[in-house]
Amino acid sequence: MRVAIAGAGAVGRSIAAELVGGDHQVMLIEREAGQFEPHTVEQAEWVLADACELASLEDAGLQLCDCVIAATGDDKVNLVVSLLAKTVFAVKRVVARVNDPSNEWLFTDAWGVDVAVSTPRVLAAMVEEAVSVGGLVQLLTLRQGQANLVEMTLPDDTPWAGRPVRDVKLPRDAALVTILRGGRVIVPQPDDPLEGGDELLFVASAHVEGEIRKALGH
Template identity: 45%
Template sequence: MNVLITGAGRLGTQIAQVLSAARDEVTLIDIDDDRLAELEGRIQVRLVTGDACEPALLEQAGALTADLVIATTGDDEDNLVISLLAKRQFSVPRVAARVNDADNAWLFDERWGVDVAVPAATPLISLIEEATGATDTVALLRLSKAGVDVIETAITPQSKAVGRVLGDIRLPEGTVVATIVREGQPTVPDPAIRLAAGDELLLVSHSATEQEIHAAFQ
């Protein structure tokens, strides 16, 4: 699946990581060149700098061949403009948009090209399920038909991974950490991050079993 994500904030970045781990073709757009520079080499997606409200930029980023556009910027007006362009000008089959201000939720419908409107407080995985139309998380991460599974594991005070650097954890072959949720907030799984009790990890794997993944942390 060809996915275009606008907004490289925390939410957009995490969605990009999960979908790219599922072997979808993902392009992440942001107007902030410095923000994208920080992500260079850290996530395996195509990065495009520019204003996603500009039709020429969306076309350059691949909107003509996109199966899904997800507008995740922190500005509702921008998300609506992006959605309308994606649906009306580029005929993108499915368009999802983040609703930052609940008072604006009534605007996010088919009149503005929005197929799925998702409140900002929606949990990451639920948001991706809504955006892609998947009925469950496992189905979501099998969109590429590559047999990719998603597995969650929690770091408890008794876990052997407590206090260890993520990059030092030996993961089963074909397994990557898609995101770490700490104190309710998803964060980029930097290899230098030190794991703490209470962390929740979302991993995707092409071959490892749930038991093998849990064993790496517990």
């Protein structure tokens, strides 16, 4: 997969290093000469240019990328990059960094954003997930808010202990996708028994999250 990352600060470079490690082709676009440091991620292609300029993106070959990540520290820049990537260059997947949570409402498909990642919200969700037992915690928003990745940890004394997955009557727009148990990642099968302490990961529409709680007795 060919990925373009707008912004070669600490976040952009870290993402690039991870993707390069996964054998992806990565292009880092940076407009500030002071942050243009090809030696930090040598396997990536580096472009010194303004990612908000149409001509610069065209010269960089953005139209050849499968995914664009707008990872600058400026929300306005990330929105412009996302819009250009989606509407002008028809990039299939656009991921945008949200720096200020108050701007999160802007990061939708209207601006070309497929996935918006708000660091403060993700960190807050991780803290809540770590301390919450029996409650439903939203970890990630998918498909411009059409669905969420949510987590529920079953209490040690859950009445569901020993009962099979098939007994969980989930609403239509929800699916149990993974059970985390100790160090194991389990793809749930109908006959698999639940246990106290299981972390259940669901993909669900926001409007049915309450029904998931009811289905599991919370």
